[in-house]
Structure formats: C-alpha cells, structure tokens
Amino acid sequence: MNPSTWLSLVFVSHALARESAWNGKTPFGSDAPKVFLPFYVPPGARSHDSSSPLIQYRGLWSQSYSSSYIGATSRWTDEPGARVSLPFVGTGIEWFGSQDRTHGIAVVFIDGQQVDAIDAWSYIPRTQQRLFCKYDLPYGKHLFEIEHTGRGAEGVAIPITDINAMIVTKGHDYGSSLSAPTGLDDDTQDDDTQDDDGSQWSVVQRGSTGVAAMQLVIISPSHALIIDKVEHNPISIDGHPAWGALYNLDTQAVMPLRIQSNSFCAGGTFLSNGTLINVGGNPVIEDFTSPADFGHLDGLQAVRLFHPCSSSDVSRCYMYENHARIRMASPRWYNTAIRLSDGSAMIIGGSKKGGWINNATVNNPTVEYWPPKSIHGSNGLPIHLPFLVDSLNANLFPIAFTLPDGKVFMAANRDAMIYDWKTNTEQRLPRIPNGVRVTYPMTGVGLLLPLSPGNYTPEILICGGSAIDDTTPGYEISSQDPASNQCSRITLTEAGIAVGWEVERLPEPRHMPDAVLLPTGQVFIVNGAKSGISGYGNVKDQVGVSNADSPNLTPVLYTPDAPPGQRFSTVGMKPNLIPRMYHSVATLTPAADILVAGSNPNLDRSEVKYGTEYRVERFQPPYMAAERPIITQLPHNIYYAQPFEIDVTIPSGVNATEPTIKVALMDLGFVTHAVHANSRLVYLTVSSFRNGESMILVGPPDGSIYPPGPGWIFLVVDGVPSQGRMVMVGDGQGPPVDESAWEK
Incomplete structure (x- = not known):
C-alpha cells in the first residue's frame, strides 16, 4: 500500500479481528472506508x-x-x-x-x-x-x-x-486566581498589580492546542508545531482524530496536520537546511481505546519530515512521510535526536518497542545518523554504544548536547559521558551524585548553559529526577515516592571534570520538570511533580492512572552566574494554574515569554485527575511590561566568524552610548518528556555599536559552537530582551549525504 493510500484510512469498529501491527502493517479491515464518528466521552467527562x-x-x-x-x-x-x-x-x-x-x-x-x-x-x-x-x-x-x-x-x-x-x-478547580469565570476572552489574566521592584511575573491563558502537546517546537515567528500520540483528540483530519497540529502563537488558531504513523514518544531536531525531522514512535496499539482503528502506521522506524514553513499562512505546511523509502535503520521508542556540527542529526538510544522501564531485551544501545553516515565500519547502520548498555535500566530519552568542540555530552540514568562521534570513543564522566537518576522514567531535565565569546566554556545543568531504584518492579513503586530536589552542575574542562558535579538544591523537589533558557541567560524551571515517577498505569497508589502526584505549581528562576546558594529564586513568580504532569512541555517563544502546554498521564484522552490538558498558558517575565529594544532589520543568513549588521531601536531612557548590551543567538529546542534537545544560547561578539541605531556583530566561530541551522536572535539591553528574529546560521544547505550509506 503506498503512502497516499494511507491518508484515506478511516475509523472501523474495535470488534474487528486484527493481525499484528508491526513494521507498517495495519489491523485487518482498517482500510475499509467508513465514516468516523467523533463522539467520544473521555473518562471523567x-x-x-x-x-x-x-x-x-x-x-x-x-x-x-x-x-x-x-x-x-x-x-x-x-x-x-x-x-x-x-x-x-x-x-x-x-x-x-x-x-x-x-x-x-x-x-x-x-x-x-x-x-x-x-x-x-x-x-x-x-x-x-x-x-x-x-x-x-x-x-x-x-x-x-x-x-x-x-x-x-x-x-x-x-x-x-x-x-x-x-x-x-469538567476540569478541576485547583484553587488558583484564574479559576473564577471571566467571560469569553481567550486571554484570561491574573489582575494582580506589578510589584514596585518590577519583579512580578504574570500568567495568561491563551487558547487550546487541539491535540495533546506531547512534543513541541517553534517553527516560525507565528507558529508552533505540536505532536501527540494516536488518541481521541478533539480535532480531526482525514476522517480520524488528528495527532499533530500547528498552533498560532498570536491568534491561538489551530490547524490539524496529517501524520501517517504513531508519533508516540518520538524525538526531533532541525537539520542545517531548516527541515525538521521527527523520528521514531510507537507501533499500532490494538487494545483498550482501539486507536488502531484510526488507520495509522507503525511509527517505530518512522522518519517524518517537516520542511521550512515560515509564513503566517500555514495552509500549505505539511508533514511528509514515505515509509517504503524513508525510515531509520532500527526501531526507536523514546529516542533523543540532536543536530551535530555538520548540520546532520544524531539519533540516540531508545527501546525497540513500547513499554515502560527499559531492559536488556528491548534496549537499543546504538546511535544512527540522518542522513546515514558510513563511518566506523557501520555501512550506514547503527553504531553500538557501551554507555547505553551500562546505563540500563532508566536510560530512555538520554540527555544530549553538542559541545563547543564538536563532541557530544550524554547523560542517562546516573551516568554521563562525552562521546567523540568522529572517532567513536567514549570519555566517561563522574556519576551524578547521591544516586539520583535523571532519565525516563526517573525524569530530570538537562541544559547546556549559555556560551559566551572567549573560551565558550561548556557547563551542564541537570535538575530534578528521582532516586528510585530502576530495578524495582512497578508494583513496589508508589506515586507518593518523593522526587529529587537536586541540581547537578559540571564544567566540561579538564579541571572541571576533575572537580566533578557541584550539587545545588531546588526550593522543592521536582520530577519531570522543563527548563527553558531565557535571552537574559537565566533558566526558567516549570512543570512536573513532587512525587512519583513518569508514565501511567504502572505503579501503586495511582492518581487516576498517573504514576505521579503532587504537582509542583511554583516555577523557579535560576541565575547561572550568581554565587552558589543564591541562584534560585521564586520572587514575583505566579504559579501554574494547571497541573502539568507527564507529557507536558514548555518553550521560549519569539516574543520572549514562555509557552506551557500539555499534560496527559493517560492512555487516551481523559478527564479524570490528572486528565488530558489542552489549555495553553504563557508565563510572562517582568521585562514583558518594560519598554523593549527592537531589531528592525537583520540578514536572512549569518555566516561563521563573519561580521554582519543589524538595525536596532534602543528604548528611551537608556544611555545609548553606554548600555549593557548582549546579543543572544538561540536554538529554542525540540521539547518532549522534559528533553530540551538542541536548546542553546550563544552570545555573539559585538564589534561596534553605531549611534544607537545599528550594530556590527560577528557570527559564531564554527558549527560546533552553534550547529548550522535555524536560530533566533534577541537583543538584550540592560536585561530587557527584544522580540526574537529568525535567522539561518550557515548557508542553509542540507547536511552532507553519504551516498554509500544511503544505498545500504
């Protein structure tokens, strides 16, 4: 059956006999056209x-x-x-x-x-x-x-x-100030006045995502791409519920996307030409809510391509799949994908089938590349990593970042290493302290802290997670087991590695958090739970079917360059109005505020505690209320180590000759399951500042400092950032293609 035929598949009865849904097969009878009946009552509704x-x-x-x-x-x-x-x-x-x-x-x-x-x-x-x-x-x-x-x-x-x-x-009343009805305005806002010291944050509720926000990436100044697993989402396409959508950041309009395969727990990254790849997923599920009836394909080896689409009109934007010709070399569920210094993607780890805690029988302890690379005798096939064997069992969705020397940092479970993909060698790092595990299902969040001109010294911050033993069976784990409040930080220099991890403490424990880099260099930590473990339907004392409980509703601001002991702050913070548990996401937007969405610790759409959440929140830092600088003009491409000019408007009242100025080049990342793959902030060198109206900047030194591909430039004046402007770093060409590997 060719890919276009798959697009016509529609709903059939769950009672139909089914054959195994594996490697692109679909259940018997699911290609028989019938009218999809969208009437579905979620549990709790x-x-x-x-x-x-x-x-x-x-x-x-x-x-x-x-x-x-x-x-x-x-x-x-x-x-x-x-x-x-x-x-x-x-x-x-x-x-x-x-x-x-x-x-x-x-x-x-x-x-x-x-x-x-x-x-x-x-x-x-x-x-x-x-x-x-x-x-x-x-x-x-x-x-x-x-x-x-x-x-x-x-x-x-x-x-x-x-x-x-x-x-x-029905939803739930969580006792927030936004619980009271305020009519029909899509922008429900806290009406507290700003503190005199200008430290007050605000939270606004803006629209709904149409599909549950399991995966999130900003694709343009006007839109975010949202991807979910196959389930009874409220918006439909091609006669079945949609599990992908484009969300308008300005108008909150939602357009469903056509996705053929089950994208449950996929990874993603942009390539050097701006194409987004979304890789892996889950096979067709045949039980319970019968999403197999939606006519989707097995997603375990899927490669979905979303080509650049920067127009505010997204009617022609689409996800491309061709499962007969374009697929990964091996099945991957819960994999991480990152962009390398040559603009290609490294696809890391995962499981060979859906499950919960990984184990040796289904572990996929390899990396592969997109486009495929024929290196280290691989002939374009996956390359074995001992690290991904040694880090069992809780090693899914590894934390990974490209480092300024082109190598790759990885963390999984309690372990960490630096991987030189060009020589296929591993440099093991000190273990994360105190037995804290930081990858699924004991999920923490990791970031590469901001890189500054000069030595671009890399530092890694990993916060939250759990000290639960990953060999413990689910029936002995409780949703009430405490999460970790540990943050671990390491400088990846010879001296820093010798010192090891510096331990800091979050104000409260947090499992499944999201950490968002701000243009100011600070880190906004949000979402997650104070107890339990990731997933649903696995442990005792489930809440609904959630494996976690006690949502952590108070965000935290982390200032990396503050003295130890003074880096965390909740001053002026407004709490989440909505618990954000498993399958929640958060990202910086081009407006420089933080979009928070998702939460769905359920097999299918549900309204039990904690139910499927479609509402969107925007957390707005105090600088959103200030007069902000403006980037009025900049080039479409910026080139490595080359000067380029931008035109700017500096706020009134700022000393135009001596302001504190930073220019942040940012990758906003691909976000899913607390993984912020490719999240990156590189401060650019300012070579001259002309009359407060234009600036000469210098592009990053090379593709290791900032891998070639899309980025966002923010002008930060006296701690207040402009809105971000999208640029292409490098020449915009695709990554190198190894024809011999491709033929394999």
Missing part, C-alpha cells in the same frame, strides 16, 4: 444527550428517534431564533449533531457572548459529528447557548439545526 433534563429548549423543537443518534434521540428546529442552552461547571464544552443538505447556520454563545457561527450543511449526510468545541474556559460556572438563525446555503428553503448531545469537560 459528562455527556448529555438531547433528552437530558439539564438541556433547556426555547421555541419550537421537534424530536427524532434513530439508532444512529447518540442516546437514540435528536432534537431539531427550523424556527429562526429558537434557542437551546446548557448551564455547566467546567472548563470546556462540545456540541454534537448531524450534517446534511438540510442543515443551516447556528450561532454559538458562551456566557452571553457570541463565540462562533456553525454551518452544518454537508453534501454527505453524517451523524454524531462534533460541530463545536471549546476547551480553554476558566474553571467555573458557564452558560452554553445555541441559536438557530434560519439561514442556510443557497437552495435550502427551510434550514434546520439539531442537537444530538453535549459533552462537558
């Missing part, structure tokens, strides 16, 4: 069919009966102005109804304000269709209303509107 006494009708409504309707009933009207309403308490609402050539336009209201107009006309008759949904309401009481307009498509004499069912996403 509440469904009201059209005859529910809580749904109130005004005007003339008639009732129809059919086994094709939810609850076998449907209410419809052709009377202009007829209304239906449902008061509810929660965070979201869905309306299901029918579509055909007799249906017309209805207007949707929430809390008295119009939010949408829905035209249910369709050439093809369909029942149980999701006609409207909204998932980002503040927790509290709301009123949902639909009014039939009496208008319809040309030729429809008396159009109708019908109500088949409504689903209330």
